[in-house]
Structure formats: structure tokens, C-alpha cells
Amino acid sequence: MVDPLAQGVRDGEPRAIARAITLVEEGGPEGLALLAALAGVVGRAHRVGVTGPPGVGKSTLVAALARAWRTAGRRVGIVAVDPTSPFTGGALLGDRVRMGAHFGDPGVFIRSLASRGAQGGVSLATHDVADVLDAGGFDPVVVETVGVGQGEVAIAGVADTVVVVVAPGHGDGVQAMKGGVLEAADLVVVNQADRDGAEGLAAELRAAIELRETGVRPPVLLATATKGTGVEALRDAIDGHRRGLEAPPGDGALRGTGGGADLVGRRASRAEARIRDAVDRARSAAFWSGRAAALAGWVELVVGGRATVAEAASRLVEDPPPAPPRRPPEPRP
């Protein structure tokens, strides 16, 4: 069943790609076999991550960028991630509202993804979904994340080029600098640049970036996605960043803003993170199976103030599996 589907993906057949994404998102055996069958053709696409706080116009900007890439004859894959409700498991995926202009264009494949419990604005399956679009011949593949706040930089692991979008009136620039999101940026875009305070925000961001002693110093661009202003320049800057990553070391003229982390290096660290992540999750699942009762016992003790979280954790780790005590063990001698 998987082989014709893999072939359909490689042929760029939209229905096969759509079905393949569903399977890899599920993470079952069929999806895994499919990813294995596609492994040889993954890695051609430029992976672009777009992130930033809610309400700064990320979807609109991604749609405008897609238009600019279409003008240049590129086929664009878009993965738009929105949060899953932790309470119901449901999700309202609204990014398409801002991308309406592309519906019906087979050169733009948009897939809405619910985060399904993952942290950092990126669904656990985001990499795999991006891999399918990559194998389907879309290049670039743009991953748009939930509006991340401070300290959530999972986007950096998904992309060759990370674009951080900010807008005037969404918290001051200094606040944005704290989070670590800007540190992950290869390019910073001040969107909604027709609004008051855009120039000031850009200047503030540039000044803060100048102060940085180490790491990447991303350029700050201005754009107004709703009007298309500055979008072609942004597209060119994103393409230029990718060329910089590919340029041979020492070729200073072509070097982008990659700060020395070339494409191979970025992809190696991405692969490493994905392997670690998969191992962690497999080990975690194996660890917790058969320990539900032990966990419940410790929860009771911790809530009752008779044990600390650290004690519970170390005893759970040390106790041989499966050791579900009927009665919780005595926590303190």
C-alpha cells in the first residue's frame, strides 16, 4: 500500500501528498514506512521557518511571500501550525483565512497542522510533514508556527532559515529581545510597517542586535504584507540566506548571515535533535508503561506534603520495573 503512495508523493500528486501527510502525522507504522521510502528524496527544499507573537500578521506575510515565490516560478509548500486545546484535544486552524488567494493554485500546497500537545509552537510531526512536502517537490517549504512567546525556539530546529516577525504595538522591542526567539532569527521582519512606530521598532531592534557580542546579527527588514510592500525584498533576503549557507567556507562575498553555521551543519544538528527526540519519547513511553500505580502513589504523597517531587522522581527511576506497589513506599526513613 505504501509504495504507490510514496511514488505518488515523488510525482508531486496532490492527493497522494495529502494522504501521506495524514499518515506521517499519525505516526503509525504506515507513516514510518512511507518516510523511509521517501528518505532518499528529502532534503532538496529550502526549509523556511516563520515565527513571532500572535497578531503580527504571520499568515498574511507567508501568503504574500508565497505569491512572490510563485512569481519566480517556485512551487511553495506551507505548513501552518496552530495550537491544540489542552482541554478538548480539538483545534481551530484559521491560517487559511489569510491565505485565500492561493486556494486553487496547485503550485501552493497549504496544510494546517494542530500542535497536538507539542511545546514551542511546533507540532511533533512538523518535521515529518515538511519532509513529505519536500519529497513532493515543493521548494521552499515554509513552516509557520503558533505565535510563540518568550523562550520557545523550537522553530530554529525546523528551518534552514528562521524569520522572526514582529509588529509595532505588540510589546516593545526590548521585551522581544529577552525571549530567545530573536536569537534564533536569521532575519527579522517588522511587519505592518505602515503603522505608527514601525521605524522606531526597527531602529530599536537594530540597536539591540548591534550590541550583541556573539552569534548571528540578523538584518531587520520592514514589510507591509497586506499591501505587498517589502515582500519581494524579504523573499530575496530569504533566498540569499540560503545561498549564504550553501557557499563554500571562506567565500566571504557570498556568505549570508548564517554566522558560520552552514547548511550541512544546520541539518546535522536538526537530525541529531530529531533522533534524540524520538529516543526520548520511545524511552519515556517504555518507562511509564506499568508504572501508573507507582506514579499515582507518589502523586498522593507529594500532594500530601509527605514527599518531594525530587524524591518521587529518583525513587521511580531507581525502583526496578515493573514495581507498582499496592501501597506507596515509605518516602522518608
Add this chain to the structure above:
Amino acid sequence: MSPVPTAPAVPRPIRVLVAKAGLDGHDRGAKVVASALRDAGFEVIYTGLRQTPEMIAEAALQEDVDVVGLSIHSGAHMTLFPRVVALLRERGLGHVVVTGGGIIPPADAKALEAVGVGRLFGPGTPTRDLVEYLRSTVAERRAARAAGPVR
């Protein structure tokens, strides 16, 4: 050697595309339904106003949804629903449940059912009814699809 899952194997939520077809601008009903379905644990892809049947079918294909829900208040339901059904079938998406709501006389609903449209829900229907209908219908269609020769 058994492969390690790179994503957690969780039961796939029901995916629904909610669209406003036609030229009327009344999207309150569509938004209420979208929120209710999310609260029922569905993944709802909301596409906004003034979608053509072609746009709806193409989005349904890319998103690999189980259900297309149309809100139509313009009176054009007798053309829009059959058109969406036809375009979905053209794309090999005959398994997708097409449902919706709006002011639709019972006789029209019956005629639409005959061309492959699912149950339609008028104003004031408890969203619970819609949720139950979709849970059972999608379960049947997924089972049939899994058993069938075409993936």
C-alpha cells in the same frame, strides 16, 4: 528491529473544513459551529468568507479532511452543495462527508441528499446533534476507506 515512532501514535481527530460559500457575509453561524466542533475535540480548518466550490474542494484535498461543512445563507444551496460534491468526487474524495447549515427547506434538503449531500442542520439545531452525526458517519467512512482498495 522495530522502528521508533517519530510522532506519538494517537487516534486521529476528525478533521473538518468549515467554509462560507457564496457571496453573503453572514459568518456567525459558521464560527459558532467551528468553535463547537473544536470543543468536541475535532480539528477544524476555518477558511473564511466567499469561498468558491473550487477553492473549497482544493482545500479539502490538501487538508485531507473527513468532512466539509458549508454555511450558506444566500439561497444558492441548490447549486453550491451539488457543485462541491461533484468537485470532491472529481478529485477522488467521494468519502468526504458534505454537510452544512443555513435556511434550507426540507424538500431541498431531501433533493440534496439524493445527490450525495449528508444531513443538513437548520438554525437552532443543538450542535450536539451535529457532533454525534459526524462522529458516527466519519467512523463508518473511515472504516470503509481503510477496507477499500484505494487509499
